[in-house]
Amino acid sequence: MVDDKIDRDLKNKILSLVANLREGQKQLALWKGGKMAVSAVPGAGKSHGLATAAAITIAKNKLHSNRQLIIVTYTRSATASIEKKVKEILTQELKLLPVGFSVQTIHSLAVNIANRYPQLSQLEMENRTLTDINSSHPLIFDTVNQWVKNHPELYELLLKGEKSLSDDESELLQRESILLNDILPKVAYNAISIIKSSDLTLNDSFYLPNNLSNPYPLMTIAKGLYEEYQELMIKQQRIDYDDLILSALRVLKHDRAREILQEEVFAVFEDEAQDSSPLQEKLLEILATDTQNNQTNFVRVGDSNQAINSTFTSADPKYFRDFCHQCQENNSFYTMNQAGRSCQIIIDTANKTLTWVNNKIKAELVNKKVDDISSLIPFENQEIKPVIIAENSTNINPQSEGKGLEIEYPKDIYQTVDLIKAKIIKLWDKKNKEKLENFAILVRENKQGKFLYDYLKDLEKTHNLKVKLISDTDSYAKIPQEILSLLQFLDSPHSSQYLRKTLEIVTERLNLNLEDITSLSIYPEKFLYPTLIDCPQNEQVIKIKNECIKLLQARLELAPYQLIIFLSLALKYDQLELATVQKLNERIKQEIKTNISLKSIIDTLKAIVNGEKFKGVEIEDEKSYQKEGQLTIITMHKAKGLEWDYVFLPFLHENIIPGNGEGYMPKNASFIGKFNLADVTRSILRSIVHHDKLDQKEMSIDEASLENNYQKKAEEYRLLYVAMTRAKKLLWMSSAKKAPWRWGFFEDNGNKSQLQDQAPCPVIIALS
Incomplete structure (x- = not known):
C-alpha cells in the first residue's frame, strides 16, 4: 500500500515535469526504448530536455549503480553541466537519490572500458603517452620524413609535379620546403584522421583504390603516411584519441566482456551527436544493445545544421543525418523546433538564410551536373519556430530591440568599428540603467577580433562597459x-x-x-x-x-x-x-x-x-563570456552554445563566407597542380568511407576538388547560421565596402591602401 502511494507520487511528479516541456522535449521525455533521434534547432532547450528525459528514465526504470543510463557528450564542460542538471531534477523535482546514471565524454568512457579489461584492450595507459595530434605536431613531421625516406619514388613524383624542375637549385629547395613543411604534413594529418576514425582501421589490413587517371596515386600515399604514423606511435609508445575508441572496441569484440558491460548499461543518451565519428557511433551502439531482447536503446540528440567542425576534425554530420533518416523510417524521429532564445525577426532571418542557401547551392550543383546533390546541401530543411506560450511558460521569446535586424554597408573596416561603437554606446546608455544586458561581436578570424578589441577596449574607461577578447584557441595550448x-x-x-x-x-x-x-x-x-x-x-x-x-x-x-x-x-x-x-x-x-x-x-x-603533459594556467569558463555588462569579442566557432542580448557580425564578405571553398595554398605550390593536395585527399577518403567504395575506383581529382569546395562552403554557411542564432534581441550585420583581402597578412598601421574592394557575403544581399 505504501509502495503504491510512492509510485503514484512519483508518477504525478513525472507527469508534472513532462507537462512543462515543449513539444519535441516531451517526445524525448516519453521515450520507452529502442533507437530515437531528436534534431534540435538552436535555442530549443536541448540540454534541459535531455537532462529531464534522463531523470525520468532513471526514475521510471529504478536504475542504480549496477544498471545505469550512460549520457555521452563531447566536452568536459558539457558533462559537468548535464550532470548538474540531472542531479537537480532527481533530487529537487523527483525527490530521489542522484544515482543510476553516468555522464562522460566519449573518450573517458572508452578509457574506462579499456582499463577495466587491459589484456583485451591492449591500451597500457601507464606505459603510453596520450598525444593530441594536429597537422603541426612534431610527430606528423617525423611521419612525413620517415615516409620520404621509405618511399623515395613517390616523393620524387610529387617533387617533379606537373611542372618540370629547372636546373635552378633554389627552385628545388623551394619545392622541397613546401612539400616537407606545408603540403605533406597536412596530407598526412587528413589521411590519418579520416582513416583512423572510420571502420577501415578495424581491419588488420586494408587497401584503398587508386584512380589511374589521377597524376598521383593519392590513396597509396595516404595509406603509406598512415602506416608510417602507426609505426612511430608504437615505437614511441604513444596513443592518440582514436586509439582510445579502438581499444574499447577491442574489448567489445570479446563475447563475455561485451555481455557484462551491456548488462550494466540500460541505455545510452548521446548529446551533440552531429559531432560524432563512425567509430564513436559504433562503440555507443554496441554498449546500448540489450542482451536479453537484442534491442538497441540508443537516443541521439543533435543538430546537423550546427555542424561546424567537419572540415578540420574527423567529425562528420552525415552520420547523424543518416541515423535521423533511419529513425524517420521507423517513426522514432522527432524535432525540437520551438526555440525561446531569439525574437521573431531573428528567427525569421535564420530560417530565410537556411532556405535561401539551400536553394542557391542546389541550383549551382544542378548547373554543374553533380550526381549526388543531397550530400553537399548545407542544411536539413528544419524551421525554427517560436515557443508556443502556455501556462507557466518560461524563457519565451523576447521582444526585439528596434527592428531586431540591422544591416549596414560601411565604406571600410574603420567605419565599421565606428558604427559598432556608436550602436553599443546607444544601447548601453538606453537599456542598462534599469537592467544589465550583454553584447557580443562574433568574428570569423582571430585577427579580426584583435583589430576590433584595439579600437573598442576604451569603452571600459569611458562607459564602464567591460570589453573581453576571447581567442579561438586556449592561450597556453601552443x-x-x-x-x-x-x-x-x-x-x-x-x-x-x-x-x-x-x-x-x-x-x-x-x-x-x-x-x-x-x-x-x-x-x-x-x-x-x-x-x-x-x-x-x-x-x-x-x-x-x-x-x-x-x-x-x-x-x-x-x-x-x-x-x-x-x-x-x-x-x-x-x-x-x-x-x-x-x-x-x-x-x-x-x-x-x-x-x-x-x-x-x-x-x-x-x-x-x-x-602532452603540460597544463597551462586555466582560462575562465564559458559563463564568463556571457556576463552582464560585458562586450565579448569571440570567434564564431567558439560562440556555439552561447547567447547574448545583442550580437554584431561585422566583416561579412564573400571571400570569407562562404569563400571559394579552397583551402590555403602555399605560394609557389602550383607545381603540384591547380588543387589543394591535402583537401583533395581528404575528400577522396571521405567518399570511400561514406559510400563504402573500396571495390570501386577512386574519384578523380576534379570531382574531389568540387566536392571539397562545396563541403567547405556548406560549413561556412552553417557557421554563419550558428552565429546569427546566438542573438536574442538584436542582430547587427555588416559588410564593409573595403577590407583586407586576407586578414592574416593585414597590418593595422593606418595605411588604408592595404584595403581592397570586397563583395559582400551573398546572404547579406539576400537579407537586404
Missing part, C-alpha cells in the same frame, strides 16, 4: 611549442626549418605582414645577413629580419635560463600567457635542476611538448 621552436632557432640559426617556424611565430604574434615565408627561409644566411650582391629587402622584410636578429643577440647576451622569459616578452604575450610561461619555466627548472644549458632546456621542452 606556448611550449612556440618557445621550443624559437629556442631551436637560437641554437641552430642556419636551419631553414627552424627559421621558417620562427618567421611564422613572429609574424603572427607581432601582427606583421609576410606572405612568402618559404622563399625567405630557404637561405637563412641571406635573409639574416644579406650582402651587397643579394637582392635588396623591402621595408617589411627588414623589419622582421631585425626582430629575428634581436632574438639571436639575446642568445649571446643572456644566460640560458633567462631566454624563455625574454622570448615571451619579445612576443608580447598577454597576462595569462605570461603566467603560463612562468609556470613552464618553473617546470623546466625542476626537471633540469643542475647544469642548465640551452641544449638541456631544449631537450626538456621537447619531452614536455611531445608528452
Whole structure:
C-alpha cells in the first residue's frame, strides 16, 4: 500500500515535469526504448530536455549503480553541466537519490572500458603517452620524413609535379620546403584522421583504390603516411584519441566482456551527436544493445545544421543525418523546433538564410551536373519556430530591440568599428540603467577580433562597459611549442626549418605582414645577413629580419635560463600567457635542476611538448563570456552554445563566407597542380568511407576538388547560421565596402591602401 502511494507520487511528479516541456522535449521525455533521434534547432532547450528525459528514465526504470543510463557528450564542460542538471531534477523535482546514471565524454568512457579489461584492450595507459595530434605536431613531421625516406619514388613524383624542375637549385629547395613543411604534413594529418576514425582501421589490413587517371596515386600515399604514423606511435609508445575508441572496441569484440558491460548499461543518451565519428557511433551502439531482447536503446540528440567542425576534425554530420533518416523510417524521429532564445525577426532571418542557401547551392550543383546533390546541401530543411506560450511558460521569446535586424554597408573596416561603437554606446546608455544586458561581436578570424578589441577596449574607461577578447584557441595550448621552436632557432640559426617556424611565430604574434615565408627561409644566411650582391629587402622584410636578429643577440647576451622569459616578452604575450610561461619555466627548472644549458632546456621542452603533459594556467569558463555588462569579442566557432542580448557580425564578405571553398595554398605550390593536395585527399577518403567504395575506383581529382569546395562552403554557411542564432534581441550585420583581402597578412598601421574592394557575403544581399 505504501509502495503504491510512492509510485503514484512519483508518477504525478513525472507527469508534472513532462507537462512543462515543449513539444519535441516531451517526445524525448516519453521515450520507452529502442533507437530515437531528436534534431534540435538552436535555442530549443536541448540540454534541459535531455537532462529531464534522463531523470525520468532513471526514475521510471529504478536504475542504480549496477544498471545505469550512460549520457555521452563531447566536452568536459558539457558533462559537468548535464550532470548538474540531472542531479537537480532527481533530487529537487523527483525527490530521489542522484544515482543510476553516468555522464562522460566519449573518450573517458572508452578509457574506462579499456582499463577495466587491459589484456583485451591492449591500451597500457601507464606505459603510453596520450598525444593530441594536429597537422603541426612534431610527430606528423617525423611521419612525413620517415615516409620520404621509405618511399623515395613517390616523393620524387610529387617533387617533379606537373611542372618540370629547372636546373635552378633554389627552385628545388623551394619545392622541397613546401612539400616537407606545408603540403605533406597536412596530407598526412587528413589521411590519418579520416582513416583512423572510420571502420577501415578495424581491419588488420586494408587497401584503398587508386584512380589511374589521377597524376598521383593519392590513396597509396595516404595509406603509406598512415602506416608510417602507426609505426612511430608504437615505437614511441604513444596513443592518440582514436586509439582510445579502438581499444574499447577491442574489448567489445570479446563475447563475455561485451555481455557484462551491456548488462550494466540500460541505455545510452548521446548529446551533440552531429559531432560524432563512425567509430564513436559504433562503440555507443554496441554498449546500448540489450542482451536479453537484442534491442538497441540508443537516443541521439543533435543538430546537423550546427555542424561546424567537419572540415578540420574527423567529425562528420552525415552520420547523424543518416541515423535521423533511419529513425524517420521507423517513426522514432522527432524535432525540437520551438526555440525561446531569439525574437521573431531573428528567427525569421535564420530560417530565410537556411532556405535561401539551400536553394542557391542546389541550383549551382544542378548547373554543374553533380550526381549526388543531397550530400553537399548545407542544411536539413528544419524551421525554427517560436515557443508556443502556455501556462507557466518560461524563457519565451523576447521582444526585439528596434527592428531586431540591422544591416549596414560601411565604406571600410574603420567605419565599421565606428558604427559598432556608436550602436553599443546607444544601447548601453538606453537599456542598462534599469537592467544589465550583454553584447557580443562574433568574428570569423582571430585577427579580426584583435583589430576590433584595439579600437573598442576604451569603452571600459569611458562607459564602464567591460570589453573581453576571447581567442579561438586556449592561450597556453601552443606556448611550449612556440618557445621550443624559437629556442631551436637560437641554437641552430642556419636551419631553414627552424627559421621558417620562427618567421611564422613572429609574424603572427607581432601582427606583421609576410606572405612568402618559404622563399625567405630557404637561405637563412641571406635573409639574416644579406650582402651587397643579394637582392635588396623591402621595408617589411627588414623589419622582421631585425626582430629575428634581436632574438639571436639575446642568445649571446643572456644566460640560458633567462631566454624563455625574454622570448615571451619579445612576443608580447598577454597576462595569462605570461603566467603560463612562468609556470613552464618553473617546470623546466625542476626537471633540469643542475647544469642548465640551452641544449638541456631544449631537450626538456621537447619531452614536455611531445608528452602532452603540460597544463597551462586555466582560462575562465564559458559563463564568463556571457556576463552582464560585458562586450565579448569571440570567434564564431567558439560562440556555439552561447547567447547574448545583442550580437554584431561585422566583416561579412564573400571571400570569407562562404569563400571559394579552397583551402590555403602555399605560394609557389602550383607545381603540384591547380588543387589543394591535402583537401583533395581528404575528400577522396571521405567518399570511400561514406559510400563504402573500396571495390570501386577512386574519384578523380576534379570531382574531389568540387566536392571539397562545396563541403567547405556548406560549413561556412552553417557557421554563419550558428552565429546569427546566438542573438536574442538584436542582430547587427555588416559588410564593409573595403577590407583586407586576407586578414592574416593585414597590418593595422593606418595605411588604408592595404584595403581592397570586397563583395559582400551573398546572404547579406539576400537579407537586404
